[in-house]
Amino acid sequence: MDHLRVGIFGATGAVGKELIAVLADRKFPVGTLRLFASERSEGKTVETPFGALTVENANGIDFSTLDLCLFAIGGGWTKEFAGKATAAGAYVIDNSSTFRYDPAVPLVIPEINADAIGSSLLIANPNCTTAIAILPLEVIRKRYGLKAVIISSYQAASGAGAEGMEELKVETRRFLDEGKSGHSVFAHPLPFNVIPQIDVFLENGYTKEEMKVVWETRKILGLPDLAVSSTCVRVPVLRAHSEAITVQTEKPVDIAELRALLGKAEMIEVKDDPATKTYPMPLYASGKYPVDVGRIRQNLVFGDHGVDFFVSGDQLLRGAALNAVLIAESLVATGKLKAGA
Ligand SMILES: NC(=O)c1ccc[n+]([C@@H]2O[C@H](COP(=O)([O-])OP(=O)(O)OC[C@H]3O[C@@H](n4cnc5c(N)ncnc54)[C@H](OP(=O)(O)O)[C@@H]3O)[C@@H](O)[C@H]2O)c1
Incomplete structure (x- = not known):
């Protein structure tokens, strides 16, 4: 070689x-x-x-x-x-x-x-949020077709690079010692907070990070007209992004079948057992190559043509x-x- x-x-x-x-x-x-x-x-x-x-x-x-x-x-x-x-x-x-x-x-x-x-x-x-969502989305696309996708993200400090991780650590310590924290990388103090802004705001009211998810999901899947919307939120997690994803499908979804298909997919691990409190979490997705997928359930609005699930993935790796x-x-x-x- x-x-x-x-x-x-x-x-x-x-x-x-x-x-x-x-x-x-x-x-x-x-x-x-x-x-x-x-x-x-x-x-x-x-x-x-x-x-x-x-x-x-x-x-x-x-x-x-x-x-x-x-x-x-x-x-x-x-x-x-x-x-x-x-x-x-x-x-x-x-x-x-x-x-x-x-x-x-x-x-x-x-x-x-x-x-x-x-x-x-x-x-x-691709953008890290897109890279994590798209693996399970492709599994759903292949079997059931995609009509609409709505993604809400819970993005770690590491998405803002080494300085973002450092700011979360230093400012968390400062909050515990002094009762308040500052910020320079993030738009507001991140410790004990969530910030519904990642990247700059665009004219349509979405942030650039949110539109990256829209543009990139369409480009990678080769579906230029796919209905996609997204809300991207920074959370005080050091590393690994999570996302709550709602999909409206073309064909009815059999949830047990989907869980099995996801279980067989490359670079996906299904973590989905409510009885044992097993679901994706960023703490456990950190440092791993596969994306964790769980909380897989029928969507209450779209009925059998819809599915909700939750993913966590190490965006420094997968993304x-x-x-x-x-x-x-x-x-x-x-x-x-x-x-x-
Ligand atoms: N963090 C993520 O999750 C993530 C995910 C996907 C994509 N990305 C993208 O990947 C890129 C790097 O992100 P990061 O998070 O790794 O950022 P980072 O931790 O801030 O690292 C930036 C790197 O770029 C170097 N650099 C900065 N300005 C430079 C210049 N003018 N000339 C040469 N080197 C320069 C820095 O070198 P010094 O140490 O010498 O300053 C450092 O090695 C960005 O475009 C980011 O959007 C990041």
Whole structure:
């Protein structure tokens, strides 16, 4: 097997650190791994399963020295450098939202639409909330058809990166010690609170995070007219997002059959036994690859053409690092990604 020259961009961030771990855990054929971040981190040494590596400045690198670039920086940086990387012949898998809505750029969950990659060297990784919801939605789509989807999220601090996690920890301590907490990453203090705003508000009254769920669900499932609505809420959970999902289906749903179908699906674990208080929770979904699905029940409004369920998934993994590495694995498996190509 080829041993690839891999670069992680944003390697010191929340997603970047997980990318290092997932590449090692999944035994991705890494020949050389290089870590890139801002000039603030240049020269720092990071202990990794691939040895101790020195962080390089992400700006001004020669992309022809890499086969695969895993981007986990922000939008502005990505916009400037993605074209340079692909022009040099490297594959780019980007975690930011910069290219997700560009019709020429595939937006990929490998278990669902790996075929969409085609010949594109630039591939977008979906938004974390979408990535977690879409695995069970695809199971429902295949068997019963989707008419409408309504998603309410309970999103962890980790969705705002390493700084968001740190703010939750520090401000929770401050609240316990001083009785009040501050904020700079989040729009309001997060400890002992919930914040119904993630990203900026748009003209239609929805936040950008909510519209990302709408746009990306449609694009990945190839259903441009699917009725989707979403409310995204930040909660004082350190890591792993949860979502309450209501689906109106085309065909009647047999709940026992659906539970069995979800149980057989790739990267889904059914946690659904009210008698033993078993259901998805972010505490137990953290650090795991599969998405937990439970509280599966017929919807009281749509009757047998509707289902409600609850999911928890580690969005740093399923919604970012794991999905990116799964995309890279599919590029290797299909012979598209080769060393020194
Ligand atoms: N967190 C999530 O759950 C999640 C999920 C899906 C997608 N994403 C997306 O993934 C990307 C990274 O998110 P994150 O949560 O990992 O953020 P983060 O924890 O804030 O990390 C950001 C990384 O980018 C680097 N960086 C920032 N500005 C840079 C610049 N101008 N030049 C070079 N490097 C720069 C930082 O380096 P320094 O340490 O040197 O500052 C750090 O390594 C974002 O686009 C985010 O929207 C995040």
